[in-house]
Amino acid sequence: MLSDSPTSLPVTLHTAAVRLAAWGATALCVLSLACVGVSPSPPADPELAVPNAVEPAAQAGVQALLEQQRQAWNAGDLQAFVAGYWRSDQVVFASRDSVRLGATDLLARYRERYPDRAAMGTLAFDAPRLSSLGDGHVLAEGDWQLTRAGAPRAGRYLLVLRRIEGAWRIVLDYTTLTEGD
Numbered sequence: 001m002l003s004d005s006p007t008s009l010p011v012t013l014h015t016a017a018v019r020l021a022a023w024g025a026t027a028l029c030v031l032s033l034a035c036v037g038v039s040p041s042p043p044a045d046p047e048l049a050v051p052n053a054v055e056p057a058a059q060a061g062v063q064a065l066l067e068q069q070r071q072a073w074n075a076g077d078l079q080a081f082v083a084g085y086w087r088s089d090q091v092v093f094a095s096r097d098s099v100r101l102g103a104t105d106l107l108a109r110y111r112e113r114y115p116d117r118a119a120m121g122t123l124a125f126d127a128p129r130l131s132s133l134g135d136g137h138v139l140a141e142g143d144w145q146l147t148r149a150g151a152p153r154a155g156r157y158l159l160v161l162r163r164i165e166g167a168w169r170i171v172l173d174y175t176t177l178t179e180g181d
Contacts, residue, residue, distance in 0.1 A: 052131040061168045062138050062161055073123040082107045086169040093173045121148025136163040153180030
């Protein structure tokens with residue numbers, strides 16, 4: 001079982017994510033499960049015996065985190081938006097054109113891509129589909145939309161979240177673009 005310590009995520013996740021990010025969300029998800037060493041575990045509540053069911057408290061925590069991120073984005077606060085990610089040099093953000101490692105690099109990426117409030121626009125998420133990965137990890141997948149003058153964007157996200165020091169944090173983010181530049 002993995003500890004609740006932020007340092008327990010193996011460095012091999014970084015290496016593999018860098019090499020395989022171009023394979024797409026499915027490969028990255030499978031990779032994250034293999035590298036993190038997550039094995040499905042039965043839910044504490046027998047009524048949740050549905051495969052990959054997320055316990056209500058975890059579901060509420062993950063959904064609250066995504067809502068906090070949406071609100072921070074729409075307020076133009078990138079620092080608060082990025083606070084939803086694991087504060088570690090091991091956090092992974094992958095997209096069609098890059099892989100970013102570490103919280104500092106992640107914030108720099110957002111600041112480069114969205115230098116002002118107009119560039120940020122208004123963010124919306126569809127309700128995420130959640131699956132338990134066991135051992136305090138949840139997979140969230142869904143669609144996002146960014147409304148902004150003359151350049152709307154939309155895409156899909158695949159997040160691996162982990163409960164770290166009592167709070168849900170994104171440890172791996174694979175985001176794709178389906179509409180826009």
